Amino acid sequence: MKLDTAHFPANAAAALANPRLQSALAKLPGGLVAQRRAAVAAVPEFEALREEARAIRDATLSDLANHLEAFEAKATAMGSHVHWAVDAAEARLKISDVCRSANARLVIKGKSMVTEEIGLNAHLEGNGIDVVESDLGEYIIQKRGEAPSHIIAPAIHLTEADVEADFRSYHTHLNPDRTLGTPESLVAEARAVLRQKFLTADVGITGANFLISETGSSIIVTNEGNGDLTQILPRVHIVVATIDKVVPTLDQAITLLRVLARSATGQDMTAYTTIATGPRRADDLDGPSECHIVLIDNGRTEMLSSGMREALRCIRCGACMNHCPVYNAIGGHAYGWVYPGPIGAVLTPALLGITETSHLPNASTFCGSCETVCPVKIPLVSLMRSWRDRAHDQGPRTRTARLWSGTWAYAATRPALYHLLARFGIAIASAFGRRKGHFRTLPFPRGWLKHRDLPAPQGRTFQQLWKETERGVPR
Amino acid sequence: MPSPRAGLFVTCLVDLMRPSVGFAAARLIEAAGCTVVVPDRQTCCGQPAYNSGDRATTKTLALQTIRAFTDCDYVVVPSGSCAAMLKVHFPHLFASEPDLETEARAFAAKVHELCTFLTNICPIGKVPGRYSGRVTYHDSCSGLRELGIKSAPRRLLSTVDGLQLTEMPEAEACCGFGGLFAEKYANISNAILTRKTDNAATVDADLILAGDLGCLMNMAGKLTRNGHPLACRHVAEILAGELTDPPIGHATVATP
Numbered sequence: 001m002k003l004d005t006a007h008f009p010a011n012a013a014a015a016l017a018n019p020r021l022q023s024a025l026a027k028l029p030g031g032l033v034a035q036r037r038a039a040v041a042a043v044p045e046f047e048a049l050r051e052e053a054r055a056i057r058d059a060t061l062s063d064l065a066n067h068l069e070a071f072e073a074k075a076t077a078m079g080s081h082v083h084w085a086v087d088a089a090e091a092r093l094k095i096s097d098v099c100r101s102a103n104a105r106l107v108i109k110g111k112s113m114v115t116e117e118i119g120l121n122a123h124l125e126g127n128g129i130d131v132v133e134s135d136l137g138e139y140i141i142q143k144r145g146e147a148p149s150h151i152i153a154p155a156i157h158l159t160e161a162d163v164e165a166d167f168r169s170y171h172t173h174l175n176p177d178r179t180l181g182t183p184e185s186l187v188a189e190a191r192a193v194l195r196q197k198f199l200t201a202d203v204g205i206t207g208a209n210f211l212i213s214e215t216g217s218s219i220i221v222t223n224e225g226n227g228d229l230t231q232i233l234p235r236v237h238i239v240v241a242t243i244d245k246v247v248p249t250l251d252q253a254i255t256l257l258r259v260l261a262r263s264a265t266g267q268d269m270t271a272y273t274t275i276a277t278g279p280r281r282a283d284d285l286d287g288p289s290e291c292h293i294v295l296i297d298n299g300r301t302e303m304l305s306s307g308m309r310e311a312l313r314c315i316r317c318g319a320c321m322n323h324c325p326v327y328n329a330i331g332g333h334a335y336g337w338v339y340p341g342p343i344g345a346v347l348t349p350a351l352l353g354i355t356e357t358s359h360l361p362n363a364s365t366f367c368g369s370c371e372t373v374c375p376v377k378i379p380l381v382s383l384m385r386s387w388r389d390r391a392h393d394q395g396p397r398t399r400t401a402r403l404w405s406g407t408w409a410y411a412a413t414r415p416a417l418y419h420l421l422a423r424f425g426i427a428i429a430s431a432f433g434r435r436k437g438h439f440r441t442l443p444f445p446r447g448w449l450k451h452r453d454l455p456a457p458q459g460r461t462f463q464q465l466w467k468e469t470e471r472g473v474p475r
Numbered sequence: 476m477p478s479p480r481a482g483l484f485v486t487c488l489v490d491l492m493r494p495s496v497g498f499a500a501a502r503l504i505e506a507a508g509c510t511v512v513v514p515d516r517q518t519c520c521g522q523p524a525y526n527s528g529d530r531a532t533t534k535t536l537a538l539q540t541i542r543a544f545t546d547c548d549y550v551v552v553p554s555g556s557c558a559a560m561l562k563v564h565f566p567h568l569f570a571s572e573p574d575l576e577t578e579a580r581a582f583a584a585k586v587h588e589l590c591t592f593l594t595n596i597c598p599i600g601k602v603p604g605r606y607s608g609r610v611t612y613h614d615s616c617s618g619l620r621e622l623g624i625k626s627a628p629r630r631l632l633s634t635v636d637g638l639q640l641t642e643m644p645e646a647e648a649c650c651g652f653g654g655l656f657a658e659k660y661a662n663i664s665n666a667i668l669t670r671k672t673d674n675a676a677t678v679d680a681d682l683i684l685a686g687d688l689g690c691l692m693n694m695a696g697k698l699t700r701n702g703h704p705l706a707c708r709h710v711a712e713i714l715a716g717e718l719t720d721p722p723i724g725h726a727t728v729a730t731p
Contacts, residue, residue: 392528
């Protein structure tokens with residue numbers, strides 16, 4: 001996917017000025033946020049579960065190579081072909097090789113963020129293979145030529161009216177006078193269109209929520225059942241996953257599932273939780289005849305040792321973005337890459353470098369809401385701050401910023417000078433501002449004053465008044 | 476037995492913009508039985524540098540602050556955000572320098588946010604302030620999520636004669652300040668702030684109170700810009716009855 005993080009301020013401005021997007025985003029607090037709150041309140045041991053989930057992820061990540069090798073051995077024993085890919089290019093190549101040897105002309109896909117990360121659809125289409133997304137949200141945005149704006153609700157930036165209009169323009173083979181005013185009718189129409197694709201697809205590609213070492217299985221969770229059809233009906237099933245998805249045991253995966261759905265959609269469990277283990281066996285009723293698992297590194301190994309390991313705990317629930325005031329204000333597209341919100345602000349610089357992505361960890365109030373809801377307790381604020389440290393070490397962006405911060409730091413670390421400057425500065429500022437109590441126009445801070453007044457100082461500094469009034473007898 | 480020495484960490488915003496909060500805090504700490512001292516080697520907690528990635532300046536400011544308060548039994552801070560910086564983040568800054576880390580931890584143990592100090596450390600009982608009016612309370616992010624400040628200000632406010640507290644919707648939601656964020660990403664900040672002040676305006680209150688001057692200046696600036704009658708004050712001003720100065724961002728009322 002094309003990186004557009006350098007234009008974050010312009011993208012955010014456009015998002016704020018987009019009334020359609022704003023009306024879609026306005027549903028988040030009463031939707032996913034309220035649903036999570038209710039689901040968590042119904043489980044008294046939820047905090048303990050979060051701690052357990054964190055511990056499972058940390059223990060796995062600290063011995064990742066062994067768990068991956070165990071997974072490879074078991075998956076191979078169960079009849080799957082395991083492929084390793086160092087980066088996105090190798091992953092794309094391995095996947096298209098499997099498709100080519102299957103003579104694939106149509107690929108159907110379940111929702112998968114890693115395939116967005118590696119730009120799989122464009123690559124397959126460039127190789128003459130049709131790709132159809134089967135998750136309703138992904139199907140909608142694929143038709144629109146858009147990227148997902150949320151990791152679990154890819155079309156969350158759209159309203160029902162948008163989808164109805166889209167369906168009328170794409171599905172021209174259907175009766176133009178049909179009724180399409182409800183979510184149910186939209187789902188029914190997508191289902192009918194997609195059913196044909198499921199039956200004719202040669203290859204089904206899914207992601208994986210977890211890979212289980214002890215059984216060699218992949219687990220996906222969906223609410224539409226599209227993932228099941230994607231991995232069962234076509235001749236060939238390809239699982240695409242990054243190496244951090246591995247979990248040692250099924251029991252541990254169950255713990256993670258308990259926090260995943262509650263954090264994501266406020267469900268106890270998703271409608272479908274599907275465990276796939278190898279290709280169809282002799283006595284199976286259905287299933288693919290070939291199963292391939294493509295394990296992708298694409299920067300994860302480096303994250304393990306670069307102070308960003310905790311971000312790899314992520315189980316992709318999306319709670320951090322649902323609860324983020326910045327995400328709620330601008331939506332996912334403004335972030336300019338695959339993963340938006342707080343986890344995106346940590347992950348994107350880790351995968352693509354901080355130089356072009358430095359807006360992301362900076363565009364946060366550090367309110368910490370994300371950390372309080374993260375089911376695996378990723379210290380998102382600390383990790384964003386750590387990216388700010390690294391961005392700072394590469395030199396402040398503008399000369400003005402350097403001048404301001406340098407002057408302030410010089411004075412703040414010299415208390416006597418600081419208090420002297422403060423006395424004069426505040427005396428001048430209050431002389432101009434005291435009558436009205438605030439400033440409406442000033443040469444700076446421009447951003448602040450564009451939207452709000454700057455309260456004027458009361459007149460003298462506290463330090464000055466305290467010294468003049470003999471220890472605490474005010475005025 | 477001599478009364479404990481409580482050092483007031485004024486915070487840079489209170490020092491520069493609103494000394495009345497500092498005097499209110501001092502009065503409350505004294506009412507709680509402490510002797511208040513204000514070391515003049517203090518400037519800023521270092522958060523602007525810390526959150527901009529300038530570790531070197533942050534550490535210099537941290538040591539300067541720690542050493543300014545060596546002769547104090549307590550360090551009391553009228554800001555959840557600055558208190559969290561002193562109490563939670565200072566020790567992390569020196570993770571690779573054991574001696575300094577020990578010093579930072581010992582310092583952190585003495586640090587308390589004002590409302591928590593008055594409820595849990597040196598309980599004040601009934602506060603001196605009186606206020607006949609309706610208020611609503613904004614939970615500032617750092618205080619709430621890093622220090623768990625939620626009930627302390629409300630418990631103290633419940634002892635103010637005449638005061639009626641009504642909770643606003645989404646009281647725990649960020650106000651969009653975020654330090655330099657409000658300047659660097661001004662329009663996103665504005666969207667978050669607008670939601671905050673809209674929520675506050677839905678309740679029948681004439682004052683928004685909070686424990687952090689940054690959030691208060693942010694909200695007050697929005698309200699005065701919109702000509703909204705809702706005003707903002709630091710919770711310490713109400714608790715101490717320090718109401719001579721007009722609310723934040725409001726004009727001085729001419730005295731006859």
